[in-house]
Amino acid sequence: MTDTTQTAAECPCRSGKPLDACCGPYLAGMPAPTAEALMRSRYSAFATGNIDYLHDTLLPSTRDDFNREEIETWAKNSVWTGVEIRSTEAGQPGDSEGIVEFVARFSMNGKPMTHHETSRFTHQDGRWFYVDGQLGARPRSGPKVGRNDPCPCGSGKKYKKCHGA
Numbered sequence: 001m002t003d004t005t006q007t008a009a010e011c012p013c014r015s016g017k018p019l020d021a022c023c024g025p026y027l028a029g030m031p032a033p034t035a036e037a038l039m040r041s042r043y044s045a046f047a048t049g050n051i052d053y054l055h056d057t058l059l060p061s062t063r064d065d066f067n068r069e070e071i072e073t074w075a076k077n078s079v080w081t082g083v084e085i086r087s088t089e090a091g092q093p094g095d096s097e098g099i100v101e102f103v104a105r106f107s108m109n110g111k112p113m114t115h116h117e118t119s120r121f122t123h124q125d126g127r128w129f130y131v132d133g134q135l136g137a138r139p140r141s142g143p144k145v146g147r148n149d150p151c152p153c154g155s156g157k158k159y160k161k162c163h164g165a
Contacts, residue, residue, distance in 0.1 A: 012047035013040040014082040027053055031128065035091025035098025035121035038128040040083065043104055047080035059122060059129040078106040078113075087138070096123050101138050 011022035018024075023037075023044035032038035038057060045053040051072045058066055084103045091098020097120065104115040118138035120131040145152055151162035158164075 011040075012044040012080055015040065019044070031126060032057075033093055035095075035119075035123075035128050036085060036088050036100050038121060038130065039085075039100045039102060039119060042130060043080070043083045043102075046075045046078070046104070046106075049075050051075065057128075057130055059124075059131045062131065074108075078108045081105045081107065081112075091121055091128070097121065098123075098128070099138065 009018040009020070011017050011019045011024070013023055015022045023041040026032045026037065026041035027045060027048070027050055032041055042054060042057055045051075045057075049072070051068060054071060054075075055063060055066050055068065082105045084105075086101040086103060087099075088101075089099040091100060099118060099120055101118040102116075104117075106113055106115070116136055117133040118136070119133040121128050122131050123129075145159045145164070147158070147160035147164055149159050151157050151159045151164070153163055155162050
């Protein structure tokens with residue numbers, strides 16, 4: 001099932017762009033330019049039931065672990081309602097690896113659900129591929145930021161009003 005609350009032309013990844021200006025070209029075979037773009041297009045593939053794309057964007061050495069029936073059941077029996085990018089590391093043109101932390105939202109049997117994953121991507125032969133993922137947030141390193149400290153992103157806001165919310 002696909003989410004019926006979006007317009008026909010809106011990209012399932014909820015970028016605010018039309019499908020043909022967002023994930024559509026990647027779903028049609030064009031290489032995604034970044035790890036985040038690949039992750040968003042994989043979400044859109046779940047939302048549209050494009051199981052072949054999910055398989056083809058896996059790192060070739062990991063494709064034997066792909067359970068087509070299980071993935072297809074999950075994709076088609078869910079109403080996909082959006083994805084939130086929590087963080088990215090590398091994964092840009094010229095990088096060989098990238099990490100994307102995201103939360104995918106969907107409902108199954110009428111029950112709202114989330115899938116929170118930190119995914120690893122690699123760039124080989126001119127294309128980004130999904131390598132694997134770890135459920136939940138990526139462990140963070142560095143000093144702990146207090147709620148009333150300035151946000152480390154440089155916004156000038158307190159952490160609790162910016163990224164600490």
